[in-house]
Amino acid sequence: MSRLIRAVVDYAHKYDVCVEGELGAISGATELATSEEMYTRPSQVDEFVRATKVDSLAISIGTAHGPAKSRLQGAPVQLRLDILDQVKARVGDFPLVLHGASGVPKQYVEILKRYGGQIEGASGVGDDQLRAVVRRGVCKANFDTDIKLIFTATEREYLAENPKEFDPKKRLDIAETRVREYVRNKNGVLGSQGMAQYCR
Numbered sequence: 001m002s003r004l005i006r007a008v009v010d011y012a013h014k015y016d017v018c019v020e021g022e023l024g025a026i027s028g029a030t031e032l033a034t035s036e037e038m039y040t041r042p043s044q045v046d047e048f049v050r051a052t053k054v055d056s057l058a059i060s061i062g063t064a065h066g067p068a069k070s071r072l073q074g075a076p077v078q079l080r081l082d083i084l085d086q087v088k089a090r091v092g093d094f095p096l097v098l099h100g101a102s103g104v105p106k107q108y109v110e111i112l113k114r115y116g117g118q119i120e121g122a123s124g125v126g127d128d129q130l131r132a133v134v135r136r137g138v139c140k141a142n143f144d145t146d147i148k149l150i151f152t153a154t155e156r157e158y159l160a161e162n163p164k165e166f167d168p169k170k171r172l173d174i175a176e177t178r179v180r181e182y183v184r185n186k187n188g189v190l191g192s193q194g195m196a197q198y199c200r
Contacts, residue, residue: 002051005052005054006051006052009052009053018056020054020055020056020057021057022058022059023044023057023058023060024038024039024041026038026063038062039080040059040060040061042083042086045059046091049094056094056139057091057094058096058097058098058099059084059087059096059098061079061080061098061133062077062078062079063079063098063100063125064077065099065100065144066145067104067109067119067121067122067123067124067145067149068123069104069124077126078129079132081133084133084137085136088137093137095140096138096139097139097140097141097142098133098140098142099142100125100142101125101142102143102146102149103125103126103127103130104124104145104146105124105146105149105182106122108149108150109122109149111153111157112149112152112153114157115153115159115160116156116160117156119149124146130189131190134191141186141190143182146182147179151179154175155171158171159171
């Protein structure tokens with residue numbers, strides 16, 4: 001696998017394109033036989049980075065794709081900061097990434113449900129946990145689930161309250177405003193204002 005990733009990296013770098021590698025499995029994207037399979041093994045990271053020449057590395061420390069990020073329905077997510085510390089000790093200031101880091105905001109879960117949506121076991125990564133991973137060297141986090149949730153909740157709310165409206169621009173404008181507010185807040189949590197690039 002490392003050889004294939006290295007070939008992708010070599011090709012991408014010819015065109016000044018950064019490549020993000022991933023080591024470990026993110027729950028929700030794949031079926032895992034045991035809970036331990038979801039975590040990155042720190043002993044593998046330095047060799048992976050050296051062999052592949054990726055520009056950044058996504059590690060798995062307990063996040064998950066989708067709106068139910070905790071193994072216990074609705075319970076807060078507890079990230080394995082000990083694994084992150086071990087990874088950081090091996091790779092130094094190498095750019096680290098966290099996939100599946102959405103907080104799954106309760107206000108949008110409630111809007112979604114109020115207007116007929118179904119979402120089970122909603123739980124996300126808290127801002128305190130995000131601040132902790134940033135202090136330990138994570139320089140990028142992904143929030144796809146939150147963006148989808150905000151858009152879907154907004155659509156359901158708007159269409160239910162405006163049954164005669166058919167122009168999607170109006171509800172998309174509301175969703176865009178809400179997403180912008182969400183992103184500004186996350187930038188504050190992560191301390192990432194004005195930081196658009198994480199590649200070496």
